[in-house]
Amino acid sequence: xxxxxxxxxxxxxxxxxxxxxxxxxxxxxxxxxxxxxxxxxxxxxxxxxxxxxxxxxxxxxxxxxxxxxxxxxxxxxxxxxxxxxxxxxxxxxxxxxxxxxxxxxxxxxxxxxxxxxxxxxxxxxxxxxxxxxxxxxxxxxxxxxxxxxxxxxxxxxxxxxxxxxxxxxxxxxxxxxxxxxxxxxxxxxxxxxxxxxxxxxxxxxxxxxxxxxxxxxxxxxxxxxxxxxxxxxxxxxxxxxxxxxxxxxxxxxxxxxxxxxxxxxxxxxxxxxxxxxxxxxxxxxxxxxxxxxxxxxxxxxxxxxxxxxxxxxxxxxxxxxxxxxxxxxxxxxxxxxxxxxxxxxxxxx
Amino acid sequence: xxxxxxxxxxxxxxxxxxxxxxxxxxxxxxxxxxxxxxxxxxxxxxxxxxxxxxxxxxxxxxxxxxxxxxxxxxxxxxxxxxxxxxxxxxxxxxxxxxxxxxxxxxxxxxxxxxxxxxxxxxxxxxxxxxxxxxxxxxxxxxxxxxxxxxxxxxxxxxxxxxxxxxxxxxxxxxxxxxxxxxxxxxxxxxxxxxxxxxxxxxxxxxxxxxxxxxxxxxxxxxxxxxxxxxxxxxxxxxxxxxxxxxxxxxxxxxxxxxxxxxxxxxxxxxxxxxxxxxxxxxxxxxxxxxxxxxxxxxxxxxxxxxxxxxxxxxxxxxxxxxxxxxxxxxxxxxxxxxxxxxxxxxxxxxxxxxxxxxxxxxxxxxxxxxxxxxxxxxxxxxxxxxxxxxxxxxxxxxxxxxxxxxxxxxxxxxxxxxxxxxxxxxxxxxxxxxxxxxxxxxxxxxxxxxxxxxxxxxxxxxxxxxxxxxxxxxxxxxxxxxxxxxxxxxxxxxxxxxxxxxxxxxxxxxxxxxxxxxxxxxxxxxxxxxxxxxxxxxxxxxxxxxxxxxxxxxxxxxxxxxxxxx
Numbered sequence: 001x002x003x004x005x006x007x008x009x010x011x012x013x014x015x016x017x018x019x020x021x022x023x024x025x026x027x028x029x030x031x032x033x034x035x036x037x038x039x040x041x042x043x044x045x046x047x048x049x050x051x052x053x054x055x056x057x058x059x060x061x062x063x064x065x066x067x068x069x070x071x072x073x074x075x076x077x078x079x080x081x082x083x084x085x086x087x088x089x090x091x092x093x094x095x096x097x098x099x100x101x102x103x104x105x106x107x108x109x110x111x112x113x114x115x116x117x118x119x120x121x122x123x124x125x126x127x128x129x130x131x132x133x134x135x136x137x138x139x140x141x142x143x144x145x146x147x148x149x150x151x152x153x154x155x156x157x158x159x160x161x162x163x164x165x166x167x168x169x170x171x172x173x174x175x176x177x178x179x180x181x182x183x184x185x186x187x188x189x190x191x192x193x194x195x196x197x198x199x200x201x202x203x204x205x206x207x208x209x210x211x212x213x214x215x216x217x218x219x220x221x222x223x224x225x226x227x228x229x230x231x232x233x234x235x236x237x238x239x240x241x242x243x244x245x246x247x248x249x250x251x252x253x254x255x256x257x258x259x260x261x262x263x264x265x266x267x268x269x270x271x272x273x274x275x276x277x278x279x280x281x282x283x284x285x286x287x288x289x290x291x292x293x294x295x296x297x298x299x300x301x302x303x304x305x306x307x308x309x310x311x312x313x314x315x316x317x318x319x320x321x322x323x324x325x326x327x328x329x330x331x332x333x334x335x336x337x338x339x340x341x342x343x344x345x346x347x348x349x
Numbered sequence: 350x351x352x353x354x355x356x357x358x359x360x361x362x363x364x365x366x367x368x369x370x371x372x373x374x375x376x377x378x379x380x381x382x383x384x385x386x387x388x389x390x391x392x393x394x395x396x397x398x399x400x401x402x403x404x405x406x407x408x409x410x411x412x413x414x415x416x417x418x419x420x421x422x423x424x425x426x427x428x429x430x431x432x433x434x435x436x437x438x439x440x441x442x443x444x445x446x447x448x449x450x451x452x453x454x455x456x457x458x459x460x461x462x463x464x465x466x467x468x469x470x471x472x473x474x475x476x477x478x479x480x481x482x483x484x485x486x487x488x489x490x491x492x493x494x495x496x497x498x499x500x501x502x503x504x505x506x507x508x509x510x511x512x513x514x515x516x517x518x519x520x521x522x523x524x525x526x527x528x529x530x531x532x533x534x535x536x537x538x539x540x541x542x543x544x545x546x547x548x549x550x551x552x553x554x555x556x557x558x559x560x561x562x563x564x565x566x567x568x569x570x571x572x573x574x575x576x577x578x579x580x581x582x583x584x585x586x587x588x589x590x591x592x593x594x595x596x597x598x599x600x601x602x603x604x605x606x607x608x609x610x611x612x613x614x615x616x617x618x619x620x621x622x623x624x625x626x627x628x629x630x631x632x633x634x635x636x637x638x639x640x641x642x643x644x645x646x647x648x649x650x651x652x653x654x655x656x657x658x659x660x661x662x663x664x665x666x667x668x669x670x671x672x673x674x675x676x677x678x679x680x681x682x683x684x685x686x687x688x689x690x691x692x693x694x695x696x697x698x699x700x701x702x703x704x705x706x707x708x709x710x711x712x713x714x715x716x717x718x719x720x721x722x723x724x725x726x727x728x729x730x731x732x733x734x735x736x737x738x739x740x741x742x743x744x745x746x747x748x749x750x751x752x753x754x755x756x757x758x759x760x761x762x763x764x765x766x767x768x769x770x771x772x773x774x775x776x777x778x779x780x781x782x783x784x785x786x787x788x789x790x791x792x793x794x795x796x797x798x799x800x801x802x803x804x805x806x807x808x809x810x811x812x813x814x815x816x817x818x819x820x821x822x823x824x825x826x827x828x829x830x831x832x833x834x835x836x837x838x839x840x841x842x843x844x845x846x847x848x849x850x851x852x853x854x855x856x857x858x859x860x861x862x863x864x865x866x867x868x869x870x871x872x873x874x875x876x877x878x879x880x881x882x883x884x885x886x887x888x889x890x891x892x893x894x895x896x897x898x899x900x901x902x903x904x905x906x907x908x909x910x911x912x913x914x915x
Contacts, residue, residue, distance in 0.1 A: 071808040080806055
């Protein structure tokens with residue numbers, strides 16, 4: 001059951017929240033809309049749900065034009081950020097709500113609701129009130145409530161933002177596991193890049209109402225197309241460099257006194273912005289190898305699992321992480337930096 | 350939000366339930382709010398097809414009417430000032446004197462009693478106390494031939510009846526003033542009196558203004574008290590308009606007189622709603638500091654406050670005690686032997702009035718409750734063209750003095766196409782559209798606290814807008830629904846200013862019977878009727894509160910207070 005957006009525009013009065021986006025979500029995949037707050041991702045999700053109607057464009061779900069259908073008429077269920085459990089109904093009544101509304105008899109609705117609760121690991125919680133459950137359990141009830149309707153598309157709006165860090169990891173694994181087990185078509189909204197990478201088949205990165213780039217998590221991390229993406233998808237150091245093409249698939253990037261060969265088929269020759277991933281910088285004591293970039297430690301912090309360094313170099317101040325914590329380097333130490341090609345990315349200006 | 354775009358039109362047009370609800374509300378508003386008001390204006394200002402200011406000029410040039418207008422304004426100002434002062438005394442005592450919880454509950458109960466009583470209660474007791482054979486004037490002070498009528502008794506009765514409004518307005522404001530502000534001033538070396546003058550009072554200024562305006566409007570619109578206590582020497586506008594219509598059958602003059610009242614009433618309404626109502630220095634941040642018992646109150650001041658409150662409370666309790674006593678004796682002052690004759694009278698001769706009142710209240714209650722919730726829901730939750738206009742129009746009958754509404758209904762529904770005069774429905778309609786705005790406001794306030802995504806979840810799960818309203822929204826705003834029911838019921842039992850124009854031979858009301866009893870000087874049955882009304886109102890409010898307590902809506906608390914709004 002695919003979702004297809006064609007040239008969708010959404011305006012509120014004079015402001016434009018979404019400016020002409022097109023994308024496709026394939027059946028049985030989990031696609032994440034990722035972006036900073038105010039980028040239009042939630043508006044996009046709500047347009048799939050039918051809670052907002054587009055100002056222009058066409059929406060198809062499972063091959064059917066639903067552009068002008070209301071939320072009630074669409075075969076789509078949404079899990080809300082606040083869970084939106086009905087506080088005056090028991091857990092079972094909550095889960096059975098949608099089933100009853102679609103005309104299923106009470107016994108059958110109850111049976112399917114119990115099945116749904118079992119699917120999210122909440123057997124025996126049916127008679128509780130939502131207020132008696134923990135945050136994670138409420139989240140599961142909200143998922144079960146949407147799931148039992150067997151919707152064409154299941155939507156998640158920042159489902160983990162009200163949970164603490166540990167629970168967030170567990171819940172995102174559960175959601176991914178459920179999606180793959182039941183082969184669900186899911187559209188998922190988050191502003192957390194790590195969460196997006198952990199759950200998604202594909203990620204659509206949005207910025208200021210437009211699609212910035214879409215692709216697999218690996219594509220986006222390793223080949224961000226714009227400086228915005230390089231910053232947004234994980235941490236990176238913006239540096240000024242010179243690009244020289246070696247052949248169709250490789251370029252040579254010059255940063256200060258060092259040169260790195262990078263796999264790249266599209267970068268143009270000349271001055272360019274280069275994103276350097278902090279984990280791709282190997283910090284050695286000077287003088288180091290011949291092709292290393294010399295620098296001075298400006299700041300050093302111990303974070304338990306790794307060290308963080310700020311290093312002044314000819315290519316600018318670079319931020320690096322280093323797993324060697326047993327022999328930390330102190331401020332002022334002369335170092336030589338070796339850059340791993342995988343973490344050096346030429347981005348368009 | 351931008352102006353309603355074509356989006357909202359499209360959305361409304363696609364949702365038949367929503368569309369028909371909006372249309373239905375507009376038709377009702379047009380029929381029962383706009384139409385009577387237009388008819389009233391037309392009656393007053395259109396003469397043989399031409400617009401004329403003649404009737405209005407006639408009133409202004411009539412010395413008697415000028416005096417009535419001046420009296421009305423003077424009375425309203427006096428009641429506004431005295432009531433605000435009294436309300437502040439009670440609110441400040443409740444918040445600052447450190448009285449125990451039970452004492453505060455008792456204080457609340459006595460203070461709120463006048464708000465749920467029929468309009469003549471205090472008036473009857475004042476006549477019993479200060480009349481020629483009055484308990485205080487004659488029996489205690491030995492004065493003969495004292496008249497209980499005129500400005501002073503009217504002002505006293507209205508102040509005691511309406512000061513709870515000031516109390517309800519000022520108490521939350523005083524309670525929300527952060528004691529840290531006062532402690533800070535204290536630590537900077539201010540004296541207690543100085544802090545009170547320079548910190549506490551200035552912070553409460555918007556509250557004072559608000560309370561004054563509400564009291565001013567209530568007194569301006571009050572019809573029952575001056576009718577009984579004003580006497581010939583102190584005519585006011587609402588009573589003049591009433592006499593013009595019932596005494597002289599001069600509809601045009603009555604309409605014009607009532608409209609003179611409209612000018613100050615509308616002025617005060619807009620001042621209160623759009624200027625004072627939005628100014629508050631006290632903000633609720635959710636951040637609760639150390640709420641140490643404030644030291645800004647000197648011990649002697651605390652004692653004085655409690656003593657002042659106690660004195661007023663005792664006066665109110667005395668008035669109500671007197672009422673009960675007078676209903677149980679043959680003729681208060683003349684023959685104080687025990688009798689149930691007055692109750693026998695009201696349950697035999699007075700039975701039609703009791704029956705009619707209860708029937709009308711029983712019909713109006715669910716209609717008013719449902720109407721209030723529906724309009725509140727549309728206003729708070731739906732984005733449709735004309736939403737703000739609907740909000741304003743729905744408030745009109747509530748804000749207008751009852752005299753205007755009553756005369757408007759009388760004129761509008763006297764003749765075809767919609768002849769309702771003489772029936773029960775005109776009284777029901779009057780109550781529903783005049784007293785449901787409390788339910789509307791309670792609904793709007795409650796909905797603002799309920800996350801919109803609950804309703805979105807419901808529609809995303811396949812429920813239509815009607816079903817979502819019935820199964821999700823309505824249960825969550827049940828407390829506002831019952832508050833709306835309560836207010837419509839209380840007012841159906843106690844109101845008179847509008848409905849006095851609408852009663853007929855076949856349908857009459859307890860309050861109208863009380864008035865008739867008073868003019869016939871049958872004070873015993875009047876007292877018995879009043880006691881009966883108070884008991885019924887108390888039972889119904891207690892029952893509604895019990896129902897409310899069973900609801901597990903997240904914000905059921907605080908609804909009890911809205912019973913008394915308006």
